[in-house]
Amino acid sequence: MSEITKTRIIDAAGEVFAEKGFEQATVREICKRADVNLASINYHFGDKQKLYIEAVKRAHCEGEEDEPLLIPAELPAERKLYYFIEHMMADMLDRESPTWHVELMMREMARPTLACTELVQSYIGPKFSILMSIIEEMVPSTLTLSKKHLLAFSVVGQCLLYRFHRPIGKLLIGDDEFESLFDVSYLARHICEFSLQGIQSLSVSQETSL
Amino acid sequence: MSEITKTRIIDAAGEVFAEKGFEQATVREICKRADVNLASINYHFGDKQKLYIEAVKRAHCEGEEDEPLLIPAELPAERKLYYFIEHMMADMLDRESPTWHVELMMREMARPTLACTELVQSYIGPKFSILMSIIEEMVPSTLTLSKKHLLAFSVVGQCLLYRFHRPIGKLLIGDDEFESLFDVSYLARHICEFSLQGIQSLSVSQETSL
DNA sequence: ATATGTTTCAAACGGCTGTTTGAATTAATG
DNA sequence: CATTAATTCAAACAGCCGTTTGAAACATAT
Numbered sequence: 001m002s003e004i005t006k007t008r009i010i011d012a013a014g015e016v017f018a019e020k021g022f023e024q025a026t027v028r029e030i031c032k033r034a035d036v037n038l039a040s041i042n043y044h045f046g047d048k049q050k051l052y053i054e055a056v057k058r059a060h061c062e063g064e065e066d067e068p069l070l071i072p073a074e075l076p077a078e079r080k081l082y083y084f085i086e087h088m089m090a091d092m093l094d095r096e097s098p099t100w101h102v103e104l105m106m107r108e109m110a111r112p113t114l115a116c117t118e119l120v121q122s123y124i125g126p127k128f129s130i131l132m133s134i135i136e137e138m139v140p141s142t143l144t145l146s147k148k149h150l151l152a153f154s155v156v157g158q159c160l161l162y163r164f165h166r167p168i169g170k171l172l173i174g175d176d177e178f179e180s181l182f183d184v185s186y187l188a189r190h191i192c193e194f195s196l197q198g199i200q201s202l203s204v205s206q207e208t209s210l
Numbered sequence: 211m212s213e214i215t216k217t218r219i220i221d222a223a224g225e226v227f228a229e230k231g232f233e234q235a236t237v238r239e240i241c242k243r244a245d246v247n248l249a250s251i252n253y254h255f256g257d258k259q260k261l262y263i264e265a266v267k268r269a270h271c272e273g274e275e276d277e278p279l280l281i282p283a284e285l286p287a288e289r290k291l292y293y294f295i296e297h298m299m300a301d302m303l304d305r306e307s308p309t310w311h312v313e314l315m316m317r318e319m320a321r322p323t324l325a326c327t328e329l330v331q332s333y334i335g336p337k338f339s340i341l342m343s344i345i346e347e348m349v350p351s352t353l354t355l356s357k358k359h360l361l362a363f364s365v366v367g368q369c370l371l372y373r374f375h376r377p378i379g380k381l382l383i384g385d386d387e388f389e390s391l392f393d394v395s396y397l398a399r400h401i402c403e404f405s406l407q408g409i410q411s412l413s414v415s416q417e418t419s420l
Numbered sequence: 421a422t423a424t425g426t427t428t429c430a431a432a433c434g435g436c437t438g439t440t441t442g443a444a445t446t447a448a449t450g
Numbered sequence: 451c452a453t454t455a456a457t458t459c460a461a462a463c464a465g466c467c468g469t470t471t472g473a474a475a476c477a478t479a480t
Contacts, residue, residue, distance in 0.1 A: 151404070
């Protein structure tokens with residue numbers, strides 16, 4: 001068993017796929033970076049596509065090991081929400097030298113391919129469930145599931161903006177100011193306070209006029 | 211002057227670039243769809259890259275003509291915000307048969323290329339300014355510009371989620387429920403109400419404890 | 421009608437792509 | 451040690467890519 005070759009390929013593939021995306025990445029560059037022969041990918045994985053799926057699998061496996069999301073159960077829901085947001089932002093932005101694991105998952109989120117379903121089931125889904133349970137602590141139990149989903153989407157939407165539209169943000173308000181805003185805990189605090197207002201308003205009045 | 215050939219090429223290019231992105235689109239398919247000779251692109255535009263920039267230019271020009279955003283000045287700021295959000299959501303999602311103009315701009319927002327700067331200057335920037343002026347009507351004039359920017363980002367972040375992460379959303383909560391949520395005015399109302407709470411809370415207390 | 425400039429066309433060029441091949445090398449088994 | 455299986459390797463394959471070429475077709479003006 002030459003398992004080391006396989007993992008060397010997957011690691012190199014993860015890097016290249018993360019940097020360039022599936023289509024733009026070339027098997028030649030992957031093999032060169034892994035220092036293996038050009039035919040190795042097809043021999044060990046069948047084709048480029050299957051290698052990609054393996055890379056995404058490893059990405060969210062190791063990503064989960066890196067920093068598990070454990071929120072103390074005894075905290076008030078408001079602080080749990082902050083923990084959640086802060087963790088999510090740090091996961092996406094904070095790495096001084098971002099590993100390819102996160103980068104690859106983000107790519108899959110932005111433009112889902114075959115590997116997307118599994119990513120949702122084993123990575124995004126569980127995190128979303130945690131957020132949902134936090135929200136459920138803060139709203140009346142009579143609130144419909146759909147409305148709770150909308151609240152969760154509003155929270156993650158604010159977070160994802162800073163990951164996926166950073167270049168636009170920089171162009172909009174200028175590099176300097178954008179970078180000065182770009183502190184994880186500062187952004188997390190803003191998003192949390194902003195969201196708490198929206199969530200808690202549904203705790204009292206079910207509908208407002210508009 | 212065979213200007214008609216140039217516009218035929220740009221139209222076809224817009225479609226293909228919107229569907230596949232710059233790298234994945236091929237000049238052969240563009241020419242085939244435009245029903246022009248293969249060499250026409252290089253003759254009229256120089257190369258593929260320059261054609262792409264022309265296509266993006268036309269995209270936001272015609273996109274602007276389609277539905278200009280004019281918000282009645284006499285409305286209260288809360289309703290202006292709703293108008294803005296509803297317009298933005300409709301722009302991104304509502305088209306029964308979405309034109310390539312929007313699709314191409316969205317692609318450029320997700321992964322900016324050379325054409326991005328101009329897109330921000332002539333399309334995204336003006337819209338963002340409108341949102342900023344609406345927010346300024348609702349918060350104390352003493353609030354720093356940075357804080358107002360954060361508020362604006364929170365609003366657009368919620369909107370963009372439904373455009374850029376729709377496949378993930380479907381996988382998370384199921385196709386059926388996601389599609390049932392997917393009504394522009396319903397989503398716009400939710401986002402607006404949610405955001406109004408966050409914005410207005412800054413109007414009274416500058417800081418909350420966390 | 422002739423000459424000039426513009427636009428179209430089929431064909432080819434060089435380069436990069438994922439994949440395959442068959443021999444050479446290494447590891448494992450009797 | 452001999453034999454078989456698993457792995458590596460250099461080379462080539464077939465196909466698509468953006469771009470170029472030089473001749474043909476067309477339009478315009480003298």
